[in-house]
Every structure is written in C-alpha cells, then in structure tokens.
Amino acid sequence: MNVVAVIPAFNEETRITDVIHSAFGYVSTVIVVDDASADATAVRAQEAGALVLQHMENSGAGAATMTGVEAARALHADAVVTLDADGQHDPHDIAAMLKPVEEGRADIVFANRFGQRNSIPLIRRLANAAGNLITFAATGRWVHDSQCGFKVFGPRAVRQLTIRMSGFEFCTEIVRESVQHRWRIAQVPTKVLYSPYTMAKGQSFAKGIETALKILLRSFLR
Amino acid sequence: MYTLSGMPVTPYQILAPLVALLAISYAWNLVFRQKKTIWEALLWSVFWGFIAAIALFPDLMSYLTTVTGIKNRENAVFITFFGMLFFVVFYLVMRVEDLEQRQTRIVRKVALRDSDLNGENDPHS
Numbered sequence: 365m366n367v368v369a370v371i372p373a374f375n376e377e378t379r380i381t382d383v384i385h386s387a388f389g390y391v392s393t394v395i396v397v398d399d400a401s402a403d404a405t406a407v408r409a410q411e412a413g414a415l416v417l418q419h420m421e422n423s424g425a426g427a428a429t430m431t432g433v434e435a436a437r438a439l440h441a442d443a444v445v446t447l448d449a450d451g452q453h454d455p456h457d458i459a460a461m462l463k464p465v466e467e468g469r470a471d472i473v474f475a476n477r478f479g480q481r482n483s484i485p486l487i488r489r490l491a492n493a494a495g496n497l498i499t500f501a502a503t504g505r506w507v508h509d510s511q512c513g514f515k516v517f518g519p520r521a522v523r524q525l526t527i528r529m530s531g532f533e534f535c536t537e538i539v540r541e542s543v544q545h546r547w548r549i550a551q552v553p554t555k556v557l558y559s560p561y562t563m564a565k566g567q568s569f570a571k572g573i574e575t576a577l578k579i580l581l582r583s584f585l586r
Numbered sequence: 587m588y589t590l591s592g593m594p595v596t597p598y599q600i601l602a603p604l605v606a607l608l609a610i611s612y613a614w615n616l617v618f619r620q621k622k623t624i625w626e627a628l629l630w631s632v633f634w635g636f637i638a639a640i641a642l643f644p645d646l647m648s649y650l651t652t653v654t655g656i657k658n659r660e661n662a663v664f665i666t667f668f669g670m671l672f673f674v675v676f677y678l679v680m681r682v683e684d685l686e687q688r689q690t691r692i693v694r695k696v697a698l699r700d701s702d703l704n705g706e707n708d709p710h711s
Contacts, residue, residue, distance in 0.1 A: 397697070417697040427690040431697055438703040504625030530690050543623050578683075 365466060367391045368441040369458075370432030371414070372425050372513075373449035377403040379561070383447060384412040386455035390462070391445060395435050397428040405449075425513070426534025430527040437522060444522050448513040450561065457514070457554040464550035465518040471547035472521045472538070474507050475514035479553025488558065499536045505543050508551050511535045521547055533575045598663055602641035606634035640666060 369391040373380055384394050396409035400422040409416045417435055419428060429446055436444045443465050447453050457475065464470035477484065478492070495511040515538065517525060524545045529537045542549055613630040616622035622630075639646055644662045 415701065417701045417703075419693045419697055421689070421693050423690045423693050427694065431694045434694060434698060435701065435703050438698070502625075503623065504628075528687055530686060540623065543625065544620070 365442045365462075366393075366440060367443045367445060367462065368436040368439060369394045369445045369447060370429060370436055371396045371409075371447050371449050372399060372428030372432060373397065373401065373405050373409065374399040374422065374425075374428075375401045375403050375405060376449040377401070377405045377408050379451045380405055380408050380449050381412045383449055383451050383455065384409060384414045387445070387447060387458065388413065390455060390458035393436075393439060393441075395432045395439075396449070397432045397435075399423060399425070399428040424530035424534075425532055426527050426537070427530040429513075429534060430525075433517070433522065433525055433527070441522055442519050444517040446513055446515045446517075452557050452559075453514040454555040454557065457552070458516075461514070461516045461552050461554070464552070465516055469548065470550035471518045471545075472542050473516040473518075473550045473552055474509060475512045475554040476509045476551045477512055477554060477556040478509055479551070480555070482556045483558065484556065485558060495535070499539050502536055503540045503543050505539055507539050507549070510539050512554075514554060518547075521545075529578070531575060531578070533578050599641050602666070603638040606638035606641075609634045637666060637669075 367390070369387045371380070371383060371387070371394065373396050376383075380396065384396065387394050394412075394414040396406070396414040396416050398406040398409065398416060398418045400419045406416050406418055415435070417431055419431065432446070433444055443462065445458055445461065447455065453475070461473050461475060464473050478489075492509060492511055496507065496509070499510040500506050511532070513535070521542075524547075525538070525541055527534045527537055527541075541547070610631045613622060613627040613634075617624055617627045640662055
C-alpha cells in the first residue's frame, strides 16, 4: 500500500525535522506543504527528505492540507496520513491508525486524543468539546475528537475528498465529507504531547468563535 | 376577505409560505443532486418552516412576547425581515469566502506546478 504523509506547516522550522524523520518509519513519502512560512520551514523539510510544496500566500491549514492531498493523488497514493507539524502527534501511532484502512474496515480513521490517558489542559478539553458539538450540529455525525489534525484517509476517501474551507474549520468539513460520501469511519485512541509551544500555536478563543460561526453558516448556506 | 384563525389574511401571509416552500424544495433538490446532506436540508427546512409558521400563525409568537417585545403582526413582519437581512449579509460573507477559495485554488495550482506535480485530480481545476 502506497501510504503518503501530508503535513501542513506554518513557521515550524524548529519542529518539522523531527516530525518528518518519525513519519518516515511508517510511510513511503512525506509531503510538507509550507503555507508561506516566514522562517526556514521549507528548507528544513527539504533537508529532512520531504517533498516540499510552497504556497506563495498564507492560505490556512485547510488549504494546505488539500494541496498535500492533491500532491498525494498525483503520486498515486492509496492512503494519506495527515499530521500536525508542531509535533503534538506521535507518528508511532500511524501504524495503529492505518490498520482499519489496511483491513478494509474504514475509509477514514479519526485519531481520538481523549481515548487514552493523555495530559490535556482543561481549556483544550473544553474547546474540543465545543468543537465536537458544533460539528455534530453542522453534520449530524458525532466524532469523539473531530478537531484533531491526525487522520488517515483510505483509497476511497483519497479519491473523493474535497476541502473547500481554508482555515481550521476544515476538520468539520472532513466530517461532513464522511457523511456526504457515506465513508465508513473508525476512531483510534492516540497519544498527544502538549507543550507550551503547541499551546501557543493553537487557536485563540476569538478565533474559535469565528471558526464556529463559519462552520454553522457554511453548512446552512451551502 | 379570506381569514385564518379568525384574522384577515395579508399578502405577506401568502408570500412568505410560498418563498419558504421554494427554499425547502431547493434544499431537498440539492440533496438529491448530492450537493447537500440530509442533515443540512433538515436544518434548512426547520428554518424556513419556522418563517412560514410565523407568517401563517402570528399568535405562535405570543409565548416569546415577554422576551422579544413582539406583540403584534407588524412587529413579527419587521423581525422576520430583520432576520432575512442578516441572512443576506451572511450570504454575502459566504460569497467573499468563495472568492477567497478561488485565490486558494490559484495558490494551490502554482504550488503543484512548481513541484512538477499537476492538479489534474482537483475537481475545481
């Protein structure tokens, strides 16, 4: 199975190398989509052996992820793994995440950071709970950790996926895609490594509200 | 003059349910064309059903009177159109987003072209 990792990255020069090296143990190709970083993210990713695509304008995590999926399709990927570039996901979980797709049980696999004992700050737990509720309201499907960037797309999902939302709301759009195309889903408990760095990179409360409004409005006006 | 629940029927009370019916039909049409999910069509139907219900039976609003101050049909019409105005503004916001998406697709095409990969599988290309 040709498995490709897609890592959208924005100003992650200090973290991207480790993430790429860890991912290479489980995938044949690592694609890093540099979303117009101001630092040396693209250079570090290239040095680490990743295929690097560069956005000439900052377009958002959703846009970068879709660019990576397009590139993976061009490489005839059978499955795509998406990872955050800040190192909060443990690439060693990729094997467990791939299993439902390899066994033909699922078209998309969602990581569940709340499925095992992880040290997750309360504010993050609340934000994720709100994200799950909004996602359910917009799509009618409950996913335990809908806002996690760690996912695996099987062959069918790789073919059919279309992400239109550019920002962080793309996670909800992916859940919507799973409903629209009737993909079989699986949810796998994974580790998460929160640090002051990853906390600082996360969405602010105001950004979260804006994202929630966009999700609800777009699902309504679509 | 025709009456509904003992009250004379206004042109608004005929027009609003017709518009609602059209909007609901359009939503379910999109479901059959696989452009909208059943859930989204249900949300859409509830919204427009509510608009139609308020138009046909303004008395339904009476239980909200203490909260909203809507005490008569004129106020109900005002509030309904106020809601529709918001709806139009948000629709325009979405149109702006569509323009942003076009820009994103251009950025994507350039990124793929520069890496010698093409975006031939992009349904929008």
